[in-house]
Amino acid sequence: MKRKFWRARRGAFAGGGMLAAAMLGCDKDPSRPDVTFPAATLLSDSTNLGRQEAIRFHFPGGLDAASALDPANFVVINQCNGLRVPGALRIAGDTLVFTPSQALPFLTRLGVRIQNLQAANGSQLTQPITGTLITEAPPVADASWSLLNSPTNDLLSGADFASAGGQIGYALSNGGGLYRTDNGGRTYAAVFKNVDISSTTGLDQFGTDSVFFVGATRSGTGFAFGVFRSANRGLTADLVSNLDATNLFAAQFVSIGGLVRGVAGGQSGGARAFTYLSSGTSGGALTPATGIVADPSTIFGDIALSRDTTRAVLVARNGSSGVAYRSTDGGRTYAAFTLLANTFGLRGTGFVDNTTALLLGDSSGIYRADVTTGAITKVTAGVPAGSVSPTTGEALSYTFRRARFESGGQVGYVVGSFLRQRPGSADQSGGVILRTTDGGRTFTRQAIQGTPDNGLGFPIVVDVEVKTSGLAVLSGVSGLLAARQPNAPTQIAVCSLTQP
Numbered sequence: 001m002k003r004k005f006w007r008a009r010r011g012a013f014a015g016g017g018m019l020a021a022a023m024l025g026c027d028k029d030p031s032r033p034d035v036t037f038p039a040a041t042l043l044s045d046s047t048n049l050g051r052q053e054a055i056r057f058h059f060p061g062g063l064d065a066a067s068a069l070d071p072a073n074f075v076v077i078n079q080c081n082g083l084r085v086p087g088a089l090r091i092a093g094d095t096l097v098f099t100p101s102q103a104l105p106f107l108t109r110l111g112v113r114i115q116n117l118q119a120a121n122g123s124q125l126t127q128p129i130t131g132t133l134i135t136e137a138p139p140v141a142d143a144s145w146s147l148l149n150s151p152t153n154d155l156l157s158g159a160d161f162a163s164a165g166g167q168i169g170y171a172l173s174n175g176g177g178l179y180r181t182d183n184g185g186r187t188y189a190a191v192f193k194n195v196d197i198s199s200t201t202g203l204d205q206f207g208t209d210s211v212f213f214v215g216a217t218r219s220g221t222g223f224a225f226g227v228f229r230s231a232n233r234g235l236t237a238d239l240v241s242n243l244d245a246t247n248l249f250a251a252q253f254v255s256i257g258g259l260v261r262g263v264a265g266g267q268s269g270g271a272r273a274f275t276y277l278s279s280g281t282s283g284g285a286l287t288p289a290t291g292i293v294a295d296p297s298t299i300f301g302d303i304a305l306s307r308d309t310t311r312a313v314l315v316a317r318n319g320s321s322g323v324a325y326r327s328t329d330g331g332r333t334y335a336a337f338t339l340l341a342n343t344f345g346l347r348g349t350g351f352v353d354n355t356t357a358l359l360l361g362d363s364s365g366i367y368r369a370d371v372t373t374g375a376i377t378k379v380t381a382g383v384p385a386g387s388v389s390p391t392t393g394e395a396l397s398y399t400f401r402r403a404r405f406e407s408g409g410q411v412g413y414v415v416g417s418f419l420r421q422r423p424g425s426a427d428q429s430g431g432v433i434l435r436t437t438d439g440g441r442t443f444t445r446q447a448i449q450g451t452p453d454n455g456l457g458f459p460i461v462v463d464v465e466v467k468t469s470g471l472a473v474l475s476g477v478s479g480l481l482a483a484r485q486p487n488a489p490t491q492i493a494v495c496s497l498t499q500p
Contacts, residue, residue, distance in 0.1 A: 035121050035122055037117075038059045038060040038119055038121075039060070040057045040058065042055075042056070042131075043056040043095065044056050044133065046131070046132070048134070048135075048136050048137075049135045049136060050135070051103040051104050051106065051135050051136060052100050052102065054097045054098060054099040055076065055097070055099075055110075056096070056097050056098075057114070058094055058095045059094055059095070059119065061119060061120050061121055062091075062093070062119070063094075063096060063117055064117070064118040064119065064120060067116060068091055068117060069091065070116070071089065074096070074098055074113075075113045075114075076098060077111040077112075077113075078104070078108055078110060079108075079109040079111045079132070079495070080105070080109055080494075085110065086100070086101045087100040087101050096114075105135070106135055106136060106138040106454060107134065107136075107137055107492060107494045107496065108135045108494075108495065109132055109494050110132060110133045110134070110135070111130070112130065112131055113129070114129040115128040134494055137492065138447075138454040139454070140445045140446065140455060140456055141491050141492045142444060142446045142490050142492070143447035143449045143455040143492050144446060144449075144484050144488035144489060144490060145433065145446060145447065145474070145482045145483065146449050146450070146483060147448060147449070147482050148181075148186075148481040149185065150171075150481045151179045151188035151189070151479070152177060153479040154174065154175055154177065154479060155175075155462070155476070155477050155478070156174075156462075156476060156479055157173065157202075158171070158172040158201060158202060158213065158465075159203065159463065159465065159473045159475040159481055160204055160473065161185075161205065161467060161473055161483075162208045163467050163468050163469060166469065166471040167181075167182055167184045168181065168182050169184075169185060169205065170203060170211050172201070172203040172475075173200070174199065174200060176193060176194060176195075176198045176200045176215060177190060177193045178190075178191055178193070178211070178230065178234045178237060180233060184483075185473070191234035191235055192230065192235060192236060194237065196218045197215050197216065197217050197228070197237065198216050199215050199216040199223075199248075200216075200228070201213065201251065202214045202252060203463075204252065204253040204254075204262075206260065209230075209231060209233050210229065210230065210231045211229070211234065212228070212229050212251075212260060212262065213227075213237075214226065214227055214250075214251040215228055215248075217243070219243055224243035224244060225243060225244055225245070225248040225266065226239050226242060226243045226244065227239070227240050227241035227251070227262065227264070227276050227283075227284065227286060228240065229278075229283075240283035241276060241283060241285055242285055244268075244286055244288075246266045246268035246272045246274075247267045247268065248264045248265065248274075249265065249300055250266070250303050251263065252303065254306075254307060254309050256307075256309050259277060259278050259279075260277075260284075261275070261277050261278075262276035262305065263303050263331040264276060264303065265300055265302070265303035267300045269294055270292070270293065270294045270295045270296050270298045271295075271298045271299070271300040271314065271323070272288065272289075273289040273312075273314050273325075273331060275289060275330060275332055289333060290332070290333050290334070291335055291336075292325055295318065297318050297319065298318045299316055299318070299345075300314075301314075301315040301346050301348060301349075301361070302346075302348045302349045302360075302401065302402065303315075303331075304357060304403075305330070306351045306354045306371070310328065310329070310330055310354065311326070311328055311355065311371045312326070312330060312331035312334075312371075313325070313326055313349045313369070313371060314327075314334060315346035315349045315359055315361070316345075317345030317361070318345075319345075320345055321343065322345055322361055322365070323336075323339075324336070324337040324339060324346055324349075324359050324369070325337065326357075326369070326374060327371075328371065337374055338374060339367075339376065340367070340378060344363040345362045346359050346361035346362075346365065347360060347399060347400070347416075348361065348400055348402045348403065348414075348416065351371075352368070352403075352409050352412065352440050353405070355371055355372050356370055356371065356409070356439070356440075357403075358414065359376070360400035360401060360402070360403060360416065361399065362399050363397060363398075363399075364383050364385050364397075364400075365378075366379040366383055366400060366443075368439075368440055368441070379442075382436075382442045382443035382444050382445070383398075383434065383443055384398050384445060386398060392422060392423075393423045394423075395420070395422075396418065397421075398416065398419075399416050399417050400414050400415070400416035400432070400434075401415060402414070402461075402464055403440070404464050404466045404472075405466060406467075406468065406470060409439055410438060410439050411435075411437050411466070411470065412435075412436050412439075412440060412466060413436075413474070414440075414443065415434075415464045415476075416431070416461060417430065417461065418431075418432055429460060430456065430457060430458060430459065431480065432461065433445065433446040433461060433464075434446070447492075448482050458476075459476050460476050460477040461476040461477075462477070469486055470485075471483065471486055
C-alpha cells in the first residue's frame with residue numbers, strides 16, 4: 001500500500017526535517033522562498049513488493065542529485081539474513097528510485113534507511129527516513145506439508161498411519177515392497193518383499209500391526225490378482241482372497257463392525273469392480289460387481305467406498321470423455337451417472353461423507369456427486385485451471401487422481417499432477433495438492449516444504465490418506481512421501497523462504 005505519512009515507532013516510515021525552517025509568527029518574510037524539506041511519499045506497496053520491484057519515493061520539488069545518488073544515503077537491508085541488498089539508484093523527475101540488482105526471495109522483510117539528502121530548494125533532511133517493506137508472497141503460500149524420509153525411489157502407491165499417535169505407519173511400493181515406520185516417518189525400514197508379488201496398491205492400515213492391499217501374484221505361468229493382508233507388523237503378507245485375472249489398479253478398505261470391507265477395481269475387457277469382505281483368519285472373498293458395461297474402450301480410473309460401506313463409486317474414461325458409476329449397496333451393483341456435458345476423462349474419486357463423493361479427472365475436473373440421487377455439480381473455486389500461452393504456445397494442464405477426507409466430511413485433500421508442454425522443449429510434470437475445509441466446495445493449493453520452485457517442485461502424487469486426528473500422508477512417484485500434521489500452519493511466514 002502507498003503511504004504518505006510515516007512514523008517509525010508505528011512500524012511504517014518516518015520523515016524528518018519538516019520543521020527545520022519554521023519561522024516565528026509575523027516575522028516571516030513572505031518574499032523569502034520556502035526551504036522546508038519536502039515530505040516524502042512512498043509510491044511502492046510496503047506489504048506486497050514485487051521480488052525485483054523498484055522502491056520509489058516521491059519528493060515534491062525534487063532532490064539534489066549528488067546527495068540522492070550517493071549509495072551511502074539509501075541503504076536497504078535484507079532483515080531475514082542481515083545483508084545489504086545490492087541495487088541501483090536513479091532519479092526520475094521528483095522520484096528517487098532504488099532497484100534491486102536481482103530478485104529477492106518471497107516474503108522477505110526489507111529495512112530501508114534514507115539519510116543526508118538535500119532537496120532542490122537547498123533544505124536538508126535532518127532525520128533519517130526509516131521503515132520496512134515486505135516482498136510479495138509466493139503463488140502458493142501454504143507449505144504445510146513436510147517431506148518424510150523415503151526408503152526408496154520406486155513409485156509409492158500408498159502410505160498410511162495408525163490413528164493413534166501417528167507414529168506407526170506403512171508405505172507400499174508398486175513393486176511389492178512394504179516399509180514400516182515407528183517414529184512418524186523420520187525413518188522407514190524395509191519389512192517385506194516377495195519377488196512373486198507385484199503391482200501392489202490400495203494400502204489401508206488398521207491398528208498398528210495390520211494392513212490390507214491388492215496386488216498380483218504368480219499363478220501358473222502368469223499372474224492373477226487378489227487381496228493381501230499383513231497382520232504381523234509387515235513381516236509377511238498373505239493372500240486373503242480368491243484370485244482373479246482382472247488387473248486390479250485400485251482398492252479401498254474400511255474396518256466396520258470388526259470386519260474389513262473393501263472395493264477393488266481394474267481392467268479386464270473394460271472396467272470391472274469387486275467387493276471384498278473379510279471373514280476372520282480364514283480370509284475373505286472377491287465378488288464381482290454387476291451393472292458396469294463391459295466395454296473394452298472404457299479404461300478404469302479409480303474406485304472408492306464410503307466410511308459406512310453403504311456406497312461406492314467407480315470412475316473411468318472412454319476416449320477423452322468421462323465415465324462414472326455409483327452404488328448404493330456397498331459396491332455389489334452399480335448404475336451409471338449422467339455426467340455433465342464436456343466432462344473429460346475421469347481418473348480418481350473419493351468420498352466426502354457417506355453420501356457425497358468427488359469425481360476427479362483431466363482438464364482440472366473436480367465434481368461433487370450425490371451418490372444417492374446422481375446429482376452432479378462442477379467445482380471451480382480454487383481449482384487451478386489449465387492455460388495455453390498465445391506467444392510461446394506453452395500448454396499447462398492439471399489432472400486429479402485421488403480424494404480423501406476426515407470423518408467429519410469438511411476437511412480433505414485432492415491430489416494429482418500437472419503437465420507443462422512447450423514446443424521445442426521436453427515436457428515437464430509434477431505433483432499438485434489441493435486442500436478444502438468446506439466439503440470440497442472450494443480449494444486452496446498447498447506446497448511441500450523443502451522442495452524446489454517454492455514448494456511446488458515435487459513429483460506426481462498418486463495417493464493421500466487422512467486420519468480422524470487430521471494427520472494426512474501422501475505418496476507418489478520417485479519415492480515421494482510427505483505428511484501434514486493436524487496443527488500445521490496454513491501460511492508461509494515472513495523470512496521462511498531464503499532462496500529466490
